Amino acid sequence: MAWKDSYDIGVEKIDCQHRQLLAKLNEFFEACSNQQGKEKIEETLKFLKEYTIEHFSNEEQLMEEINFPELAEHRQTHADFVKAVLELEETVKTKGVSVLSTIKLNRTLTDWLINHINKCDKLIGQCMATRDKAI
Template sequence: MAWRESYEIGVEKIDCQHRQLLVKLNEFFDACSNQQGHEKIEETLKFLKDYTIEHFGSEEGLMNDIHFPELAEHQKEHADFVKTVLELEEAVKTKGVSVLTTIKLNRTLTDWLITHINKCDKLIGDYMAEQRAKA
């Protein structure tokens, strides 16, 4: 997947973190395409755990600072994503890497990028632009 300007919310720190996620997503896709998804899944899950702590903290801090009206809903989506990542990690630890876990991680990352970042996170940038326009 290629980064699109339309994914940007207008906050460099957040946009940079989103681009970082896309790089990891593409690395995982490439590994899966080359039948190396099994080898890459644990590394990708570790990245996601670290990423969610840093990125969600940054994003939620920003939303709190700007009094974003949908903060609670956004936090719930973040918590659901973390739960999915932890469930995948647990499945890999207890059952080993399977085609199913690899597919689920692919789908989770793709859905997150397309749905959450491109739609939900865009609302943050839109809200900030509205607030600037009112000022």
């Protein structure tokens, strides 16, 4: 999956983190297409746990600073994503890596990129642009 400029929200720190996530997703997708998804899943889950702590904190702080109107809902989507990652990690720990867990992570990450970053996070950039014009 290639990064598109349309994914940028206009905040370099956040956009850089999003590009970092896409790069990691591409590593995972490539491993899956080479039948190595099982080997890569634990590394990807570890990355996601670390990434979400820093990235979601940065994003939520920015939303507070700009009085983002949908902050509570956005926080909830972050919490839901973390929960999904932790549940998947627990499944891998207790049941081992399976084709199903690999597919589930692949689907979760693709959905996050397409629906969350490209739709929900774009609203943050739009809110900032509107606020900047008003100043």
